Amino acid sequence: MIEILSYTFFQKAILTALLASISCGIIGSYVVSKRIVFISDGITHASFGGIGLGYFLGLNPIITAMVFGILSAFGIRFISSKGNIREDSTIGIFLALGMAVGIIFIYLTPGYAPDLSSYLFGNILTVTSNDIVLSSVITLVSSAGIILFYKEILFVAFDEQYAKIMNLKVELINYSMIALVALVVVVNIRIAGVILIISLLTIPQTTALLISKKFNVIIILSIIIGLISSIAGLYLSFYLNIPSGASIVFSEAVIFIIVKLACLSKRG
Amino acid sequence: MxxxxxxxxxxxxxxxxxxxxxxxxxxxxxxxxxxxxxxxxxxxxxxxxxxxxxxxxxxxxxxxxxxxKFGYLPQLNLNDSRFPITVKNVILSGLASEKKIFQRFNKNDHLKADEIMEEFGLTEYSNAPFGELSGGQIQRTFLSRAIISDPxxxxxxxxxxxxxxxxxxxxxxxxxxxxxxxxxxxxxxxxxxxxxxxxxxxxxxxxxxxxxxxxxxxxxxxxxxxxxxxxxxxxxxxxxxxxxxxxx
The missing domain is CATH 3.40.50.300 (P-loop containing nucleotide triphosphate hydrolases)
Known part of the structure; x- marks a missing residue:
């Protein structure tokens, strides 16, 4: 069990999992507490358009997906703030359109798309050093953001109206946070893929919510739960020879069920 | 007049x-x-x-x-009160306009919050999750938030x-x-x-x-x-x- 730690690919995977647990732990706590899970999932799927575009233009698909993710996040917010179209409908449209654009570009790209399935379903073992650098930057930004602006983020998320009266920069904070959601989701796509990545931002956080109702405690618990389940998932993936994304999500779900049962039995 | x-x-x-x-x-x-x-x-x-x-x-x-300086008690909407935040933090948020960015709440702010919670019978809920309060308790919490800054x-x-x-x-x-x-x-x-x-x-x-x-x-x-x-x-x-x- 220890010896596989000496493989470089496994060390990279562990490092990636650690970074993902931190960034997803922080941003996911915000997503779950503010109940914007659906918009976050919409952004993820919409960013697939960027992956297709990256293939087509021969660029790093993660970078183009980031641009796509942020633009669709702002697009969804902007269109639904105009009031004519409901937010859930807007999300549905962006989600499907992004996927469609991605598929079109991939089909227009000559030749075979080699690691397409790693973007769809995730494969933490294909993570490159560049990906790790990018992930470190995003993790640093998320951590610095939540530490420096904790009270602003908390108050705006809790009650926008009152935050406005308190002269907090509500719009700036909302747009920054949704952009950060897009960045965190996209930078971690390699781990669980477009289809499963939302679970890294929701299952550990929902588990943490069973234990605590304090925002800062939820963040820390989510990071810990995320880390435990991704390392467990990695070992599962390695020994059972199954995709890492699915095994990590499975581990998260198992932890959730254990905690839920413990809560139920405690209540008697 | x-x-x-x-x-x-x-x-x-x-x-x-x-x-x-x-x-x-x-x-x-x-x-x-x-x-x-x-x-x-x-x-x-x-x-x-x-x-x-x-x-x-x-x-x-x-x-x-x-x-x-304004203080405001909004009309209550009881559907939307499940955000994970403590009662004391909600009350402290009434001081947000007086804090600079990066600035944390100090001892004085906490004392003020404690005083108001005492006055409004919320002391025992100081650390309670806001989402578990009753309608009346929510209203008292929001009142505390409205007056903590001496508007x-x-x-x-x-x-x-x-x-x-x-x-x-x-x-x-x-x-x-x-x-x-x-x-x-x-x-x-x-x-x-x-x-x-x-x-x-x-x-x-x-x-x-x-x-x-x-x-x-x-x-x-x-x-x-x-x-x-x-x-x-x-x-x-x-x-x-x-x-x-x-x-x-």
Missing amino acids: NEPLIEIKNISAGYNGSKIIENINLTVYENDFLGIIGPNGGGKSTLLKVIIGLLKPDRGEVILKRKV DVLFLDEPTAFTDKGFSKNLYKILLEKNKNTTIVMVSHDTGVISSYVKNIACINRTLHYHSGNEITSEILDKYVCPVEIITHGTLPHRVLMMHKDKK
Whole structure:
């Protein structure tokens, strides 16, 4: 069990999992507490358009997906703030359109798309050093953001109206946070893929919510739960020879069920 | 009469194109205790939101005579209170406008919050999750948030909607004390409350009728019949008033 730690690919995977647990732990706590899970999932799927575009233009698909993710996040917010179209409908449209654009570009790209399935379903073992650098930057930004602006983020998320009266920069904070959601989701796509990545931002956080109702405690618990389940998932993936994304999500779900049962039995 | 503090001129406002209030002119004076009354849907909360700056009016303007600090108790929406935050943090958020970015709450802020929680019977809930409070407790928490910063003007939208009689009495005692150096604007469709505490009354049902003073004279009744029940103190009998004539 220890010896596989000496493989470089496994060390990279562990490092990636650690970074993902931190960034997803922080941003996911915000997503779950503010109940914007659906918009976050919409952004993820919409960013697939960027992956297709990256293939087509021969660029790093993660970078183009980031641009796509942020633009669709702002697009969804902007269109639904105009009031004519409901937010859930807007999300549905962006989600499907992004996927469609991605598929079109991939089909227009000559030749075979080699690691397409790693973007769809995730494969933490294909993570490159560049990906790790990018992930470190995003993790640093998320951590610095939540530490420096904790009270602003908390108050705006809790009650926008009152935050406005308190002269907090509500719009700036909302747009920054949704952009950060897009960045965190996209930078971690390699781990669980477009289809499963939302679970890294929701299952550990929902588990943490069973234990605590304090925002800062939820963040820390989510990071810990995320880390435990991704390392467990990695070992599962390695020994059972199954995709890492699915095994990590499975581990998260198992932890959730254990905690839920413990809560139920405690209540008697 | 004191100096004017807030002047509301020709305000019309509403949501998504529909007009809720029309051509409102109103002056709030320094140290005023203004009661805004009117039927459900008459535009009480809308007017409050326009004055505070939460809703942009379609027409007209709100003029502040000097720089003032607002405190606000919104009308409660009990559906949306599940965010993981403690009661004390909600109350501290009332001090957010006084904190610079990066600045944390200090010992003084916490002492102030503790004091107010004591006054409003919330001490034992200090660390409780806000989402687990009852309606009355939420209202007391929001009241604490509204007054923790010692605002110049305190806006209250239905402050007693969820609280019990005992607390309501206590609340008005606190408000009268506050009114010595705070201007208060209170919206209510509560019967028997407004006129015994306020200095002036505005009655709003799309348009606004201003009653200087808190006594309802027969002249006012003839001119501006208000569609709510008002119980007054003094020599006037308690009575139910009829609909605004212009609403028929």
